[in-house]
Amino acid sequence: MSKQAYILAVDDEAMNREILREALEEEYVIECLADGPSCLAAVKERLPDLILLDVKMSPLTGLEVCRQLREDEDLPHIPIIFVSALGSLEERMAGYQAGGDDYLVKPFAIDELSSKIALLLEYSAQMQQLQQASREARHVAMTALTAAGEMGEILRFLQESLSCNDHRALADLLFATLDNLGLEGILRLGSAGTATFYNRTSIIHPLEKSVLGHCGTDQRVITFGKSAIFSSTQAMLFIRALPIEDEESYGRMKDMLAMLIMGVDARLVELQKSLHLAKREQALAQLLHSIEQTTAEIVASQAKVRNKIVMRFSQMIKEMEQAIDDTIGAGLSLEQEDCLMTIITKAEKDTIALISEEVDLERRLKQIVQGVRWQ
Known part of the structure; x- marks a missing residue:
C-alpha cells in the first residue's frame, strides 16, 4: 500500500x-x-x-x-x-x-x-x-429518470398544445409545464410591435417586460447569470432562475426549454393558419349570402318583367284583333288576315322563347350558387 x-x-x-x-x-x-x-x-x-x-x-x-x-x-x-x-x-x-x-x-x-x-x-x-x-451508477440512473421525466413534460406539452385554440390557453399550458419543471418566467407572443405578455399571475415585472419588449429573435438563447431568454420567430420566454450550480441539469434544461419555445412557435403558426382560414370562410359566407340576395332580386325582377311582357303582349293581340274587326277587317282578304295573325303569333312565340331563356339563366345561376355553397 x-x-x-x-x-x-x-x-x-x-x-x-x-x-x-x-x-x-x-x-x-x-x-x-x-x-x-x-x-x-x-x-x-x-x-x-x-x-x-x-x-x-x-x-x-x-x-x-x-x-x-x-x-x-x-x-x-x-x-x-x-x-x-x-x-x-x-x-x-x-x-x-x-x-x-x-x-x-x-x-x-x-x-x-x-x-x-x-x-x-x-x-x-x-x-x-x-x-x-x-x-x-445511482447518479446516472437518477439523471436518466430525471431527464425522462423532464422530456415527458415537454412531450406532454407538445401533445396537449394541439387542443389550444387561442393564445391564453397556450400560455396557461406553458406555465403549467414550467411549474412541473420547477421554473418560473414570463412569455411574449407576437412581434415586438404587437406583442402580448403573459405571466402565471396578472402581475408582470416592469423590467422583465421591458427586456422582452426590446429583445430581438436573432439569438435563440441568451443567458445572463441564472436568467435566460429563449426565442423563436413568434414567441419569447424569459426564465428567471436556471439551476446553474448543476452543470449537467443546466445544460439539459436549456435544451428542453429551447425545444419548448419551438413547440410554442409551431402552435402559433397553426393558430394563425386557422384564424386566416376562418376569416376566409367568413368572407366566403358573406359573399355567398350577397350572391343569394342578388340572385333572388334578379329572379323577382325578371318575374315581374315576364308578367308585364305577357300581359302587354296579350293586350296588344286583343287590341289588334279588335282593330281588325272594327276598322279594316272588311277590306282585308282572308289570306291577308291569316298572314297578319301568323306574324303576330310568331312574335308571341319568339317572346315566349326569350322568356324561357331567361328562366333557364336563373336556373343555372341558382345551380352555381348551390355548387359554391357545397365546396
Whole structure:
C-alpha cells in the first residue's frame, strides 16, 4: 500500500505504542494516542486510513470508541483492527458487534500485523471504489429518470398544445409545464410591435417586460447569470432562475426549454393558419349570402318583367284583333288576315322563347350558387 496511508494507534500502555510506532513508521504515517477520547478528537481533525485500537482502556474502552465512531453518520467507514490481550471467542464477537473489521491478539508477530493492515487497507480501497461506482451508477440512473421525466413534460406539452385554440390557453399550458419543471418566467407572443405578455399571475415585472419588449429573435438563447431568454420567430420566454450550480441539469434544461419555445412557435403558426382560414370562410359566407340576395332580386325582377311582357303582349293581340274587326277587317282578304295573325303569333312565340331563356339563366345561376355553397 501507499506509504501515505495515515494510521492511528491507540493504546494506554506506552511500551505498546512504541512497539507499534517502530513496526510501522517506515511504511506508514503513524500517530500514537493514549486513550479513547484523544482518538475521537484526532479523527475529527484528520481522517485516518486505519485505526489500531486497544480494547481495555479508560475512561473509554476500545469497544466504546469503536461504537461511537460507527454511530457518527458524518464519518465514512474507517477500518478498525482491535489489538488486545483478550482473545477468546466472546471477546472477538464483542469486537465484531462493536463494528470492528479485524482482531489481533497480543503478543503478535510484526509480520502478522503488517499483513492484516495491508489486507484491510486494500479491502477498504476496493470498497471505496465499489461505493464510488455505485454512487456514480445511482447518479446516472437518477439523471436518466430525471431527464425522462423532464422530456415527458415537454412531450406532454407538445401533445396537449394541439387542443389550444387561442393564445391564453397556450400560455396557461406553458406555465403549467414550467411549474412541473420547477421554473418560473414570463412569455411574449407576437412581434415586438404587437406583442402580448403573459405571466402565471396578472402581475408582470416592469423590467422583465421591458427586456422582452426590446429583445430581438436573432439569438435563440441568451443567458445572463441564472436568467435566460429563449426565442423563436413568434414567441419569447424569459426564465428567471436556471439551476446553474448543476452543470449537467443546466445544460439539459436549456435544451428542453429551447425545444419548448419551438413547440410554442409551431402552435402559433397553426393558430394563425386557422384564424386566416376562418376569416376566409367568413368572407366566403358573406359573399355567398350577397350572391343569394342578388340572385333572388334578379329572379323577382325578371318575374315581374315576364308578367308585364305577357300581359302587354296579350293586350296588344286583343287590341289588334279588335282593330281588325272594327276598322279594316272588311277590306282585308282572308289570306291577308291569316298572314297578319301568323306574324303576330310568331312574335308571341319568339317572346315566349326569350322568356324561357331567361328562366333557364336563373336556373343555372341558382345551380352555381348551390355548387359554391357545397365546396
